[in-house]
Amino acid sequence: MQVLKDDIKKRILNAAKQEFAKRGFIKTSMRDIAKGAGVGVGNLYNYFPSKDNLFNEVLAPITAAFYAMFDRHHSTNGTDALEMMTQDYLTSSVLEYVNIINGNRTLMKILFFNAQGSSLENFKMDFTDKATEQVKVWFADQKKRHPHININVSNFMVHLHTVWMFTMFEEILMHKMTLTEIRQIIEEYITFETIGWKYLLQV
Amino acid sequence: MQVLKDDIKKRILNAAKQEFAKRGFIKTSMRDIAKGAGVGVGNLYNYFPSKDNLFNEVLAPITAAFYAMFDRHHSTNGTDALEMMTQDYLTSSVLEYVNIINGNRTLMKILFFNAQGSSLENFKMDFTDKATEQVKVWFADQKKRHPHININVSNFMVHLHTVWMFTMFEEILMHKMTLTEIRQIIEEYITFETIGWKYLLQV
Amino acid sequence: MQVLKDDIKKRILNAAKQEFAKRGFIKTSMRDIAKGAGVGVGNLYNYFPSKDNLFNEVLAPITAAFYAMFDRHHSTNGTDALEMMTQDYLTSSVLEYVNIINGNRTLMKILFFNAQGSSLENFKMDFTDKATEQVKVWFADQKKRHPHININVSNFMVHLHTVWMFTMFEEILMHKMTLTEIRQIIEEYITFETIGWKYLLQV
């Protein structure tokens, strides 16, 4: 019975994923999902209290991954600024994101492009805001350590670059690329960012 | 009578703008707009043949501005690459965009974030694609003029930076900023881009 | 001024005729008519109190013709049965109808096929009912004159043949025919009817 239940839940989540990816949150109807899952409409509500909740559950893996990553990086607040500027460090960081993306293309597409109308419609914005806050704290910390660093970078600039990273993810998503291609892009991206920031920070 | 008509049309367009900005295209109902404009529902259709058309008319100023700018820049294809790399040229270019933005904050918000479900839902994507095409042509032209330039930048990278520019606009939009702040950001942005591209192109 | 008014009225009636013929009573909107007449919507109501009234006025020529014919034939009640059975008499009668048809093809089409939803939607039925009543009176009269005539023809049969005549008109209308073709058909029709009725009445 428990097994059966889990199976059904998975089938619902899967069907929902397909439909949300195809038509977006608003245009997807519970009926479509039920049909896709081979399940009665009413039964959906035995597993998920509402359409919005179902949507959140579908996207749980990706949102969780983002939050997990966020927490992990929270603990790197102690990392030294100059160390962070190394290509290696950055590359490994970004590749971490890329792995998330690559394992969850569909979910990310939904989260970034098809969430309008749901409670997750502002996820990207909220997340970047949070991330920016974190970076601002990190910057303040660095100021103490390296007084010579030009820390007068606007908060906005920090925010913008966070968003840009996401934008890059989006573009990678939308232009179905091979892993090799992705690696090359990441490299170009990192180069670009490193050069720019080093200049701005006058390191 | 003529005055009255124009007045009502403006009131409808205004109400529509407010509602579309608040709730997005899909979730905004003609009833809401009518109520907002202090007008009967049916009367909306004396001015605009459909919801989608009304939406397009609301956004006409901003879409027209984008297309006009696109056409103007089309004629700069002859511009030399090295000239374009000057801070001055770039700054003036970007400020052009910024002026558009600044005069049409709400409209841009709608166009970029709230157009899902309308015929303009792909405007940003289509526009960046077009812009990318243009830049690719420009790159090819530059290859002839400056054979020493490293032209092996992926199309994707070109595309990405076009999108980034838009992203910056979006962010400027969302963080209601003063003109001075905007100027500083543009400066940082230009610096960043110039440095990065000079490096990539090995100029 | 009076001239102008008449001109406008004619233009409205004409435009209405076109539209009613094209789309039928229900599907034709007052706006369409106004546009067709080159007149403001509101002005229609200065000439005709309602859509239904306008419809009636458009069809007035044809309905009037039918009623006029009806009245004329009312006075033929004195005509002798055996005289009426002659080809000549019948032919001339039917040709009378044909002339009406031919001069008013469009109006008849409207009256017969496009009146649903209007107060004239039952015109044909009402008219045939009245005509049948008249013929029944005529039959009763004949019984006195020619006791040997088999008068036991059902009222229904009388009704049916009235309807058939109309049906023939409809078919002639729908198969745009030349006058010669029409004449041939009428001849065949009369032959058919004469033969049949002579047999039924055992004349």
Place this chain on the structure above:
Amino acid sequence: MQVLKDDIKKRILNAAKQEFAKRGFIKTSMRDIAKGAGVGVGNLYNYFPSKDNLFNEVLAPITAAFYAMFDRHHSTNGTDALEMMTQDYLTSSVLEYVNIINGNRTLMKILFFNAQGSSLENFKMDFTDKATEQVKVWFADQKKRHPHININVSNFMVHLHTVWMFTMFEEILMHKMTLTEIRQIIEEYITFETIGWKYLLQV
């Protein structure tokens, strides 16, 4: 549950039948039907995907009967002309139609008089056209068998008589008659047709 479903479907079809018969396709609203069936408006769409489809389902019995009959008569193409001229053969044929009519008075009324605006609005015309085609084929066949038969009857005349038969059905419909009355009428009708055609064909 299954019983309930069938019951409701019947109630909807019945209510729809009543309303369509009363007001015709266009003027009947889904709300009226829902109210008549004691059902919510939305629920109609659980049974029928559209108003037009509901209309078609309501009329399915009668349209199916017509097509079935058409197919059956298609196989009588081999029947000899002179045989067909016998009263018995014709009577049995027409009675076949009459039986259909008698069991479906309301439906035929709807199909013939109240279908405007629906996808069945041309049913009668289409059907008579098809039937006429069939008869023309039959005529051509007879010409070979009985060269002395005067086959120069206009196509129009053939068409007209097909329509007339339908017209008779319509009239029978509209004048609620007993079966005995109907039989008498059919007899008169057949007599009329036989006499007339024999004369026209110079048999």
Place this chain on the structure above:
DNA sequence: CATGAATGAGAATTCATTCAT
């Protein structure tokens, strides 16, 4: 746990008619 029928509000759009100008 499962069904899908049922609900009822809400969507966009149409249209005859009125009325201020």
Place this chain on the structure above:
DNA sequence: AATGAATGAATTCTCATTCAT
């Protein structure tokens, strides 16, 4: 007399959610 903007009710159809079975 003429305009056409304005109204508001009516149209078909959709859909998240509930509930009897």
